[in-house]
Amino acid sequence: MTVTEAEAETRRSNGGRRLVDRVARVRELGIVVALGILFGVTGAVNPSFLTYASLRDILLNSAIVAMLAVGQTLVVITRNVDLSVSSVVGLSAFGGALILADNPGVPIPVVIAGCVLLGAACGAINGLLVGVAKVPALVATLGTLYAFRGIDYAWAGGRQVNAADMPESFLSLGTRSVLGIPLPALVALAVLLVVGWMLRNLRAGRELYAIGSSPEAAVLAGIRVRRRIVAAFVANGALAGLAGIMWAARFGTVDATVATGKELDVIAAVVVGGVAIFGGSGTVYGAALGALLLAGITSALAVLRVDALAQTAINGALLIAAIVLDRVLALRVAAALRRRRFHDAR
Amino acid sequence: GTTKTDVAQQQSSAPAATAASSAAADPNAPLKQGLKIAFLPKQVNNPYFTIADNGGIEAAKEFGGEGKEVGPSDASASSQVSYINTLMQQKQDAIVISANDPNAVVPALKQARAAGIKVVSYDSDTAAEGRDVFVNQAGAEDLGRTEVQLLAEQIDHKGKIAVLSATPNATNQNTWIEFMKDELKKPEYKDMELVKVAYGNDDDQKSFTETQGLLRSYPDLAGIISPTTVGIAAAARYLSDSPSKGKVKLTGLGTPNQLRKFVKDGTIEAFELWNPADLGYLASYAAAALASGQITGTEGEKFKAGKLGEYTVGAKGEVLLGKPTVFNKENIDKFDF
């Protein structure tokens, strides 16, 4: 190959890359567009939606689901799923709150670390079941969804921990703001950025995508599939544990039913965020945007004074609309890409 | 089918298997010993019901019976039905139930009653043909009206108000809300406007965000009534931490332990509730009285309920616990539940 040919090759591939990049960005663009429409329309109807206090509330509301969505993305990318997150959140929230309530002097960081460890342990159980014992993730985590919740109920035995029982310094963690941004949202943001960076720039991160994209090929490529899958579940569990203790701080009233059914919200956020449910593609940024969109929809419906009975239906309809919008955009781009392929290649 | 008669035959030890009204009551019959009484709350692990049922089990101990709490962990009608069937198989003497759905449990309850089991509903009634007696924690009318009065005093009979309820189909709450609306029609409330009924589904977080939504969409809201323990706690949590604290008044039904902090910090001036332990206690005695033949559920019958004294069965088989207590800064420290 001559020099000029090689140059032409590079230039061509650059052109191709730009196109590919653009498509990749469109994946998240779909949600950004949806978010823009949502905030624009709602703000136009009721400007109070765009006030600082309102935006702060939306951030707060989405922080926990966003964090769970980030963790879930790690698992979903490997072609697995963790339905048990809601039970882990419940367990961690109740456990943490109970310890704070019963042992007034206990240092808060220790409790938080304990909750994260508890979550990680739950994640490890899931990870071992899925990665080592080869139980399909949906089955394994549906099972642990029931099992962890059962432990939670048994532990609680009908008890409820109220805000009054927990130290003020702990509760304020759930609402305090730093530079005008609520602390839970900052934590979620930090988690998002760190995980996002790791997924893109560490070999281990890329290997998660590889495993989800083709498990057989991953084995042949010498990837330690088992270890990576367990790690993904453990990380997700740890994040769920952190989310649980954040939940306790934010809502103050905690019993054994905390977060029941949240797993569907989390998966909805992940799916709306463009993470392929069969693994191999998607980003945590998309998932977090998905969580923001869902929280935005809920807040908007309340602000728009939509009839309470109609809220569930509209919520569902908007969710479907978001998925459809995203899909239609992707199809358009794919079609455009096909038309251009030959012109590009020449 | 054949099932009903089969079961009835097995229950030879139980009193007459037909509907309770036909049998005559013997006001002087002693309470039987060893009565098996099962409490079937809307949902186990719900603190409110835990308190109530423990009150009932306590009462059973007092009169030499045996009480237990069973039930689903989700508040759905269908899972309560499974438990009713089981209790029937276990040949309990009485079932004390708080119905998730006033109608859906009726076919199963009827079957249980046909098998000689006495049924008392408490907290949330079933359709009349499903039970012998309903132990009512407070007159619906009373509750609905007093809550409006409580709030009206706090906001000087002026301004927009909202209700934060449980689920859209919670029987209790809906009846109370009807009476609230009726109360608001009176001339002294002409400056008050009920702008919205929001539903927190008895879910802490949902109630929390609903409160937030209320304040967001009605910036000039003057007060909120939350006739559910979950709702009022969540709303108080939200308000105590927002600029509206003390400006937007909050009242409703809650437990003192849950709300003590908010009463003290000024988020809530006053709220009300009956004592759930007493409710369970009374229901337990009512069940025992039924099973022992002291009462049959007809209006005017009287029975003794231990430390609570004597009660009379009212119209439609209702037994009223009494007026709810209003809790405020002054008295809240006297209560622990």
Added chain:
Amino acid sequence: MPADLARVARRWEGLILVLLVAVVLWASLGIDGFANVSNVSFLLLDTTEIALMALTMTLVIVAAEIDLSVASTLGLSCAVLGWLWNAGLPIEAIMPICLLVGAACGAFNGLLVTRLGLPSLAVTIGTFALFRGLAYVMLGDQAVADLPPAYTSLATASVGPIPLATLLVVVLAAVAGVVLHATGLGRSIFALGSNVDAAYFSGVRVKRIKLWLFVASGVMASLASLVYTFRYASARADNGVGLELAVVAAVLLGGVSIFGGRGTLPGVLMAVLLLGVVRNALILADVANEVLNFVTGLLLVASVLAPNLGAFWRRRTTPQVEGKSVS
């Protein structure tokens, strides 16, 4: 990968069957009030809705899709029933309308999945909220309870110990079983669940079949809603909340692969029964609800784990990537 799929399937069903027999034996001998006609009859009746929805859910999951909106479809169908009844329509006219509503819900799911190529998990999470929401819009907080006694008593009536509703399940299960295991359509469902591309290249009408599977799932959910409504004599918008997980759990416990292409209907029916028996027996034994949840979860995991553990030990001694088809 074991060489003979049929053998695996047989082994799987064998396992569930052994478990079922064991639990029934244990419960009849050790638990008062389990082995009597009225309890068995109630037990069977109590699994009706789950069994009905599990039939079509099996087909849907074998086709590598999933329908999480079944319980919401059930709710919507209940709401429609209540609303029309309040409006004064005769019940005989309402029932077919409910089935049509179910079909429409299924078609909505199916069209989104097949026309736009959306993942069914995402679509049906959306319609899970949408259908339930529509039910609330229609019926709000009302409970419609004044349903005709002829129907409500029919729903709980039984022939000997066998409830009529169970007979309905048996008949429909036979139909579904024959369709899945003995017809060309069944073959096509397995094929497309296992490899859509290859099925499409073989002339299998992938989209059409999937669409009809979702429609069937919707119709079955509304059929279940009729049984549910009459059985509890109460039509409400929140009927059947949370049933979807129970249905999916039963189907998976029955040995259907969540990735599609694998599973049998008898296995699923036995799993439905197993879950029902375990629940009933444990409640009768006054086992606390939290333990019940725990056992359900454990059962689900353990049943999948057991055969895998065997394979796991074998793997220790023999090759690592047994049968990964790379050839």
Added chain:
Amino acid sequence: MDVSPVLSLSQVSKSFGAVRAVREVSLDLFPGEAHALAGENGAGKSTLVKILSGVHRPDSGRILLDGEPVEFGGPADAQHAGVAVIYQEPTLFPDLSVMENIFMGRQPRSRLGIDRRAMRASAAELFAGLGVRLDPDQPARGLSIADQQLVEIAKALSLRARVLVMDEPTAALSGKEVARLFGVARTLREQGCALLFISHRLEEMFELCQRVTTLRDGAFVASDLIADISADDLVRRMVGRDLEALFPKQETDTGEVALQVRRLTREGVFTDVSFEVRRGEIVALAGLVGAGRSEVARAVFGIDRWDAGSVEVDGRRLRPASPTAAMAAGLALVPEDRRQQGLVMDLSIERNIGLAGLASVRRGPLISRPAERERARDWAVRLRLKFGRLTDPVNVLSGGNQQKVVLAKWLARKPSVLIVDEPTRGIDVGTKAEVHRLLSELAAGGVAVLMISSELPEVLGMADRVLVMHEGRLVAEIGRAEATEESVMAAATGRSVA
């Protein structure tokens, strides 16, 4: 030879249940030597490769690395030991970019994590060496089989391994790419790399290799220096008997037009393609990899929608984008990617064969199992399928035998127009002759055959007419008499034909 082998297998055996795939085979790979592995489909070649790469652990026997016994606990161990493998079937990550596929687990790193620029440059360099026009950032999904194979090759080369094992790397490639690959392979060999090369094209073995080991039914037959044996000898060793002529296309009278394609266009893929195929005729569609031949076949069969033009079968227009309609009209397509498009890997052999013809084994609404099995057995025997039981899932079959199952599935439908896309990809010489005889017989029986093939000898031997595609357009039609390697290649590379 005075050098000692880098990697040896000594008396290795491997069974899968009752199937003894490899029986006490020994093999020595020397640095600087290309070693060919020959054998019929299912002889055990791929299994041997997987033993070398740590995918399978041998039941008995030893692996020696530099004379020392080693145990490969998994593919990772073999990679560390310097063994790079190109598997028979591409094993790519469809969602990841081509460059990430190449460097997965070995991505170049900078202080800030993965260095994409360096990775891109290395990938581009590898592609340049292979003369491939592929964008390193392109996702692997949607690559043609040939392109996938090329990525696999690039991946193996990037390992700079001491031993390079290639399991039928050329099966999907056409002459130009094969030549490039061999160029690279020779360079590696000269640098002291040991090569193990598997192919069903004898001439390739003779061109590249110095030594050849033959397997038959899993057992070692012989190991010879290439220079010492003839093609006929080799075939005899593989098959155990003499073979008749390789390309027995019979002359037949062609009938009326069965398949008529007019100005078919799918934007960005192919443009203005018109041709016809008559009854009794075998028409070959030739061209370089990526010329768009498979895409035309897919569109004709209704897999992809076309943007303009028409397809007629027996004078009747086909409904676009409907394989069912195409099948009803008598069309059959044997696709090029058997694993993705041809077979349902988890299903049994008989179900796969039955899948395209469910209607013909029906009794009322039900499937007749005996009829289904009868039909499957019949075709399995006719195609000399090597299988254990008909109820085995197809994924335990060797590559070539899988291909036969795909053929059986479509032939069992008795189509009137048969489109075969690379019908003999990965099929051994003996069976290849068998397939050719079959195609020829079918044509003689009045079937119109459109054959896409990247193997020029096959095209020249079988076709009554050769159509040549170049960059999405039909550029030449060459009669049997005029078709030569030169004329076809000239058209395929875009040089005008005289």
